Amino acid sequence: MQTKTIKKSNLTETDIITKFILPSIKNAGWDDMTQIRQEVKLRDGQVIVRGQIGMRKTVKSADIVLYHKPNMPLAVIEAKANKYDVGKGMQQGLDYARLLEVPFIFASNGDGYIFHDKTNPTQLETEISLDEFPTPTDLWNKYCIYRGFKKEQLPLITQDYHDDGSGKSPRYYQLQAINKTIEAVSRGQKRMLLVMATGTGKTYTAFQIIWRLWKSRQKKRILFLADRNILVDQTKTNDFQPFGEALTKVTKRTVDPAYEIHLALYQALTGPEEYQKAFKQVDPDFFDLIIIDECHRGSAADDSAWREILEYFRGATQVGLTATPKETEEVSNIDYFGEPVYTYSLKEGIEDGFLAPYKVVRVDIDVDLQGWRPTKGQMDKNGELIEDRIYNQKDFDRTLVIDERTQLVAETVTSYLKCTDPMAKTIIFCNDINHAERMRRALVNLNPGQIAKNEKYVMKITGDDEIGKAQLDNFINPKKAYPVIATTSELMTTGVDAQTCKLIVLDQNIQSMTKFKQIIGRGTRINDKYNKLWFTILDFKKATELFADETFDGEPVQIMERTPEEIDEGKVDIETPPEHPDDENTITENPPSDYDAQTDGTTDDQLPINNDDWGEITDDDEEKRFIKFHVSGVTVKKMAERVQYYDTDGKLVTESFKDYTRKTMGSQFSSLDEFVKRWNTADRKQTVIDELEEVGIIWEALTQEVGIDLDPFDMICHVVYDQPALTRKERANNVKKRNYFTKYSDTAQTVLDNLLNKYADVGVQEIESMQVLKVQPFNQIGSLSEIIKKGFGGKPQYEQAISELEAEIYQPTQQTA
The missing domain is CATH 3.90.1570.30 (tt1808, chain A)
Structure with missing residues (x-):
């Protein structure tokens, strides 16, 4: 044959x-x-967001x-x-x-x-x-x-990764971070820094590093340090579970030398008193590898508690993990660890599609911009004489509480959720615990229907509130609907893996770039299963001006929406009072003495979750520090609310989706004639539609902004080339007027007439799929194969008829002249 x-x-x-x-x-x-x-x-695949569509x-x-x-x-x-x-x-x-x-x-x-x-x-x-x-x-x-590579490095460099049999493997940047760290260790490097944006899997990366070093027996006893119970517990239960019986969590300030892998809160290992320094229970050479999670927090300062532990085990290899390396005159990660062996930025994560892009809605409140001054001798709600000066944005909810301002913020958040998704997980960052409680109360009163369904719709989750803290796991669990809105101060700024958080509200004075990046990181995780592809930042305190800082590496996504004219803020004369320190600067690196006395001998589960909880001030503490005046009856209103986008240089850009479409089409086609030629010569119009979607033109979003349901071809002609809008129904009627179908058999005429009606109702995409012949009204004519064979003589003839039908639909008119 x-x-x-x-x-x-x-x-x-x-x-x-x-x-x-x-x-x-x-x-x-x-x-x-x-x-x-x-x-x-x-x-x-990078997420493109247009309006409310991603x-x-x-x-x-x-x-x-x-x-x-x-x-x-x-x-x-x-x-x-x-x-x-x-x-x-x-x-x-x-x-x-x-x-x-x-x-x-x-x-x-x-x-x-x-x-x-x-x-x-x-x-x-x-x-x-x-x-x-x-x-x-x-x-x-x-x-x-x-x-x-030298010969003696190869046994470590070639040590196998952990394989759980599920097919899970590290992402490309995790591979780089792991391999570069292993290679550095094989060269004898003692200190290393890994910088990876929040949500990119630092703990999983750390696990694979430890696994390979441990399995190769290059490192036999390992300490993983974190500053939050939730981080330690999640690490033990999830990523580090394969270590099995070799793994333990340090509790009751006791380091058990029988184990090889130790997870610990650094608060459980140290303290200001010598008897609290549990790390000294073992010799300085006991640990030969220490991994420090979120090392920008505790180990950056020379006098920090973490640094004390690291110095004690100075002979160990030490690897710092952070999303936000801290570099100031006082503290430095790089000074201790050296230049990062690998960096994966927020910007890279968004471009690769591993992190969620975001839009910013800036809300300006009149009293924030213009300031508020008490009348002479005015007393606050508690009978305190209000200091006579002008209070502005940095004062509100720190030294002065205006009930109406809290109410307006709560109303704006509620309105946004009602217009988008009332069940979207939301974190509201407040100035302190008192502010978080008042915000919770305002939101409860504004959402009685949701509260009736479930009283945990709004929860205050702060370091002082055991009931609220107990709901933290439910808040971050995508499978749990409640709580929906969390009001907080410091507790949720870092380490909270909120995969489905879709709204972050900033009503807190934030001046630290490190803290700002950490807060933004609460929303950057993507969860395709729960349709969490992007998130919104609702900013009441101008915190997002930090996007313009040269140290910020991840610009917001470009959102194409109509926005009001920006207010000329330069005309507002505001007397600036002495600034109070930013929250981050008030957080002590070492626990206060009353904390030590209270927690000595307790289990880790009774310890505060992290340093930030020492920064969360109670009402009593506030009285010791300064008087907080509380007033009501002040007229407060929004002066502007606008969507903003900052480019890679930190420059503000405001652009509608129509403007974006015009600019994008200009880079794809030099003229209307070129676009029409590409459309008419395409075997399938869907191909051109897909090509335009690839460059970020989302038809549903464009339709919402234009306000007319047009065919993609006519949408482009109308929006980009200023041609009169011609609807699908008008195009279909033009074809029928030309009596075009008479050259076909009766069956074919019936099929084509119904296809034309489908086009008028749905669009050209519908008629280009043969599967449409399986549904009504076509299935009443015959099966798909019968229609093609009997009505048209075969598949090639059917496809030719569809091409001719499309040519008739898009026959040049005055619109494309």
Whole structure:
């Protein structure tokens, strides 16, 4: 029997990979199970937000990644169909290689390879045949020389990752962070800093680092330090669970030397009194690895409690983890740990689609901008004489409480939730515990219907409130609907993994960039399952002006909405009183003496959750520090409410979605004629629609802003090129007037007439899918195959009829002249 020869140029990219590239790789000795992975998705796809709608950009996967061992990448192979040049995929492969930090890139069309070899700077690219593909040993040896690995480093560098059998593997940036840390340890480096944005999996990264060092026996006793019970407990239960019986949590200020992996609150290991320094129960050389979570908090200052522990175990390898390294004149992470071995920023996380983008709604209140001054001799609600001066934004809810201002903030939050999603998890950051309680009360009174359904709709979650703290786990659990709104001060600024938090309200004076980044981090986690792709920041205190700071690395998403004219704030004359310190600066690094006496000998579960709780002041403490005046009867109103977007340079940009569409289309098509030509020549209009969605044009959002339900073609013509709006129904009627269907059989005419009606109702996407023939009214005519065969004579004839129908629908009119 004669074998039919398949022409290689007719093969798809997948066929080229299957029939030519994979056999070539396997023949060179690469193991199919442990060293070859196909369709490796490195990014999740950036979330594009328009109005209240979010969608992910489609991302391409690396065709093939080659590994020395699982999670130790060496090379990227990018394939193209044979109709393209052999090196067509090189630039794409170079981009993937940059993410994975591998030096070997191959591009192929099935005829051979273009081999890009960064280890050979004298000849970066060469062409090799399919039979000349390098062996695993060849690339590994070249890689080791390229990275400068010495023989004694290899046992640690090649130590296996933990594999739980679920198929979970580190993301590309986690791989880099883990591998770079392991390599640094193998070189004998003692102190390392990893900077990874909130929500990017620092704890999982730390687990894999510890696992490989522990399994290799390079490090035998490990201490993982955190400053919050919830962090320690989550770590023990989740990421660190594979350590099994080797793992313990330090409780009752007792370090048990029988265990190898120790999780501890640093508050449980130290204190101002010598007898509280539990870390001294073991010798200074007991721990040979210490991981410090959120190290910007406790270990940055020379006199901090964490630093005391680190200095005691100075011989141990010490790795600091933080999303926000602290660098000021007084404190420095880098001074202690050195320059970061790896950094993955908030901006990178948003661009890759691993972190949620966000929009900012700035709300300006008149008393904040213009200030408030008491009348002569005015007494507050408690009978205190109010100091005669002008109070402004930094005073409110710190030295002066205005009930009406609290009410207005609560009303604005309630209105926003009612207009978007009343069940959207919300964190409101207040100045102190008293402020958080008053905000809770105002929100309860404004939401009686929700409170009737569940009294936990609004909860105060602060360090002094055991009932509120007990609800923290429920708040961050996506499966738990309640609480919905949490009012807080300091307790939830860090370490709270609120995956479904969709609204962050800033009614707190924030001047610290570190604290601002941590607060923003409460909303940056993505949860596709619960439709949490982006979040909103509702800012009442101008805190988001910190976006313009050069140390901020993640700009808000561009939101295309109409916004009011900005108020000219420069005309407002405000007398600025002496500033009170920012909350962060009032937090003591060491517990106060009354705390020590109270908690000595208690279990960790009875300890405050973290340093911030020492900063949470009670009403009694407030009286000792300063008098807080409390007034009511003040007229308070909003002066402006607007959506803002800051670009990568921290500059304010305000732009409608129509403006964005015009600008984007200008970069895609030089003229209306070019767009019309692309539309008319496309075999499927859906292809053009998808292309425009890829660059961020979301039709539903554009329809909402324009206020007219138009076909995508007419929407672009109207919005971008100022053509008169022509509806789908008008286009369909124009086709019917031309008596176009008469050349077809009766059955075909009936089908096409119904398809035209479908177009008028739904759009061109509907008529381009054959599946529409399976539903009413088409299924009354016959089955899909019967309609195509009897009505049109076959599939090619049916597809031709659809093309002609679309040509009639989009026949040039005055609109596109």
